[in-house]
Every structure is written in structure tokens, then in C-alpha cells.
Amino acid sequence: MRSPTRTPDWLLERISLGELPPEELARARARLLEEPDGAARLAALDADTAATLARHPPAGVARWVSARARSFQDQGERPARRFPFLATALVPALAAVALVVLVRPQGAGPVAPETRVEETRVKGLEPRLTVHRQRDGAAETLADGAPAASGDVVQLAYVAAGRGHGVILSVDGRGTVTLHAPESGAGSVPLAPAGTHALPGAYALDDAPGFERFFLVTAEAPFALEEVLAAARSLAGRPEARTSPLPLPSRYMQASFTLEKSSP
Template sequence: MAHRTPDWLLERIALGELPPEELAAARARLAAEPGGLERLAKREADDGATLAKLPPSQVAAEVARRHRAVEASHSKPVSPARRWLPALALGVPVAAGLALLVLVSQRELPEEPRPQQAVLLETTRTKGLEPKLLIHRQTRGAPEPLADSARVRPGDVLQLSYVSGGRSHGAVLSIDGRGSVTLHAPESPTGPLALKGGTVPLPSAYALDDAPAFERFFFVTSDEPFDVNALMESARELAREPERARREPLPLPPRLSQSSLTLEKEPGT
């Protein structure tokens, strides 16, 4: 009989509660398991729908409680997330969606291992699990996941998240139809972002401007630190030719891997 990931482990995978290496191994097992990724997607959607229905005060209280628990478990203060667009300004449903993403990244409290855990989880990165970028558009209801080539409009508010795939360092940037390059993470080009395990939202939501045609988001990763300024120069070089920037990869050295997701811009009203 084929192995089936138990529900308790599926929940921990959905919430990113496992150490990075174990999470990578668990996700790879799900990918190989019949219907595994579909079960994970349904669990993540159920978690989002549940949180979106909570009263705003309960959402805020839960986020604050989890934040305090993480601070206590790490024995050091955690700086508040900087947002380009504050959650309160986005309205209650959007704030609930952002709160869900924050909860996913912050639920890192230690837990006693279950008996099956040593058998089910490996401690090395599993071959074939690749880093990826996730984008959700904020709506009046639950956040809407956007696939490659999804159509968007100026003013749409996006939450970017990443899955590290076991890589230790990364950066997120975008190129738009005007040839502008925006660095989304890290906050400054002094060094790459230290990646975490699980599905990790960036600390700031991002509102699309009126640049025409498209906005293409890149997630660049490595197993060692790299020069973010050099990465931005490579992005600017590609951005000089918008049609190339829409389709071709960034000109990067082989030690850096990249993935991208392109959103097609509709004219604003």
C-alpha cells in the first residue's frame, strides 16, 4: 500500500512548522504521493478560509499571541514587520489574509516529536524540490493565488511569499513594462536574504503601479551568500529590452538558480 502522509503531519507542513530540512523532505514525499499536493493545497485553503471568517479582534489577538510565543522561544526580540501598505489601511478582510501569511511564517514553536516522525522525515534536502515564488492578490475575501500569466490591474495589492527549497540565501525582485527594476527582498542590496523553511511571506505587501504590459517577479537563490548589487545590475541589463525581460532568464552565474512568475497588466480604469 502506498504511503499516505498523516493529517497531523500535513497540518504541520501547511503551516511551515517543521525545521527546513525536514520540511523539504516532507514536501517532496507529498509530491510523490498520489493526491498529496492536492491534499496540501486543500488544507492551506481551509486554513485561509477559517482565518478570514474570524472577527478582526480575534485575528489580531492570535497574531499577537503567536508573535509573543516566538519571541519567547527565540529568547530575543523580533522586530515588527515593515509594510509598504499597512494592513489596517487595506481593510479587515485583507488584514486577515495577511495575518494568515504571518502566522504561517511565525509558527515555529518546538514540539515533541511523534513516534512516526523519525521514519517519515529525512534530514537532508531532497533532490527535485525547487525554490519557488508565490503571489496572492488581496481581495475582499480570502487572498487569491495568482499563477503565471495571470491578469492584473494597476492598484492591485500583492503579497509575495517564497518556498526556499532548501537553499540558504535568496533575493526577490521584479521588472515591469517600463524597464524599472524593484528589489522586494532583502530590504537593501547590502547582502542576500537568509531564507527560512516553509512558506514565508515577505514583510510588505506590494501595490502595482500603472507601468504597462507586465510585471515579472524573480526569485534568485543560492547555497551561499552572493552580491545583490551585481544581481540588480544583471536585472537592469535585461530590463533595457522589455520583450527580452518578459521571457528570458536573468544573466546570472551558474551557482545562482532562478525562477520567475509573470503577471500580465490590463489597462487601469
């Protein structure tokens, strides 16, 4: 018996990395292998991951990123310091710590309804951010409130938990607001509905003092950026920016992740 729909790419990633509960993984793999090209797709993905690891060893990537980070100099307003090359180079390193990466040009693209296969919203799961830092050639998982320093290169990832649209931004100890996703435009980005998804590129921390706090703001429907950015600017200029939520209406859900910057 053939699977009625083709396994979408986001689920293929999860099957390859084993990032599903055991029973769900077994069912998804069985469905995939019933498809005419299922086994070939899975084998191709595994081979591509191995080839990427061979081309971009994590130690070499870390050295390259560190050199690039040191070369930046402050120029007034701060854009997000990105390393687009890492959209492919960091996939294997993050996969090694069970972080599923779907690389798309504008962050996370939508999943067409006709290709969704038994999307499961876990009860009690809420949108959240995860942060990894490149250190000693490996991806280090950071905890909320972890110490960080200027020049650290971090990879942001989100869990949408079923929310359809979102924005990722940060505020720092100087009161600067930096937009991470989308990188441009006036509206929110579609979010992949399940799993953990990295942004396409790493981010180098600058020398802003005190802290760097990342926010994931989500909603069920698309929304304009300006309301969220205005809330971020309002909070960034206040002493409670390190701990208080963004002043937004209840239709938004928000999660934050703070890195504590060490003193020079």
C-alpha cells in the same frame, strides 16, 4: 521519552497548519507533544491565529489596502509600495489557502542549525515564487501569467527548497527594477529552508504597462546584491524582459513569476 531538540517555530507553524505530508505530520506532532511545553506552544499558536482573525477580518483588510493603494501617486523612481501592517493581518487569510507565513523584520530569518529537526529536502523540488491577491475579502491564488491591473495588492511568498540565501526583485514594462527582499542593504537575505514563506508586507502594482515580472534568485552561500541588480537592470531594458532569464552565472538558481498588466 523526550524529544532531543525543541521543535523550531517554522516547524510548529507547519504542524499547526497541517502543511506537511501525512506521515511526516504525524511524526512531527508526536515529537512536539513529547516536549514539556509542546502542547502549550501549539495551543498558543492556534489561539493567536484565531485572535488575529477576530481583530483583522479579511474583508476589512482588503478595503483598507485598496484605499491605501489608490492614495499612492507616482513620484519618479519607484520604491516597493508596501503595507507593513499586513505582515500580521494577512497571515490568517493566507493560512486559509495553506500558505505558511513566518513574519520576520527583514523577510526570512535564518534557522539556527541546533534547532533544525529533520529538515527534509524534497527530491526534485526547486525554488519558486507564489503570489496571492486580495480580492473580495479573500486571498486569491494567482497562476504565472495571470492578468493584473494597476492598484492590485499582491502578497509575494517563496519556497527556498533548501537553498540558503536569496533575493526577490521585479522588473516591469517601463524597465524599472524594484527590490522586494531585502528592502535595503548590500547582500542577500537568509532563507527559511523549507515550506512557503510570505514577505512581511503586501505590494501594490502601479500603472507600468505590459507586465510585472518577479524574480527569486537563490544560492547556497551569501552573495552581494550588485551582480543580481546589474543583471536585472540589463534585462529590464530589453524587449525579452518578459520571458528571458536574468543573465547570471550558473552558481545562482532563479525562478520567475509574471503578471500580465491589462491595458488602460
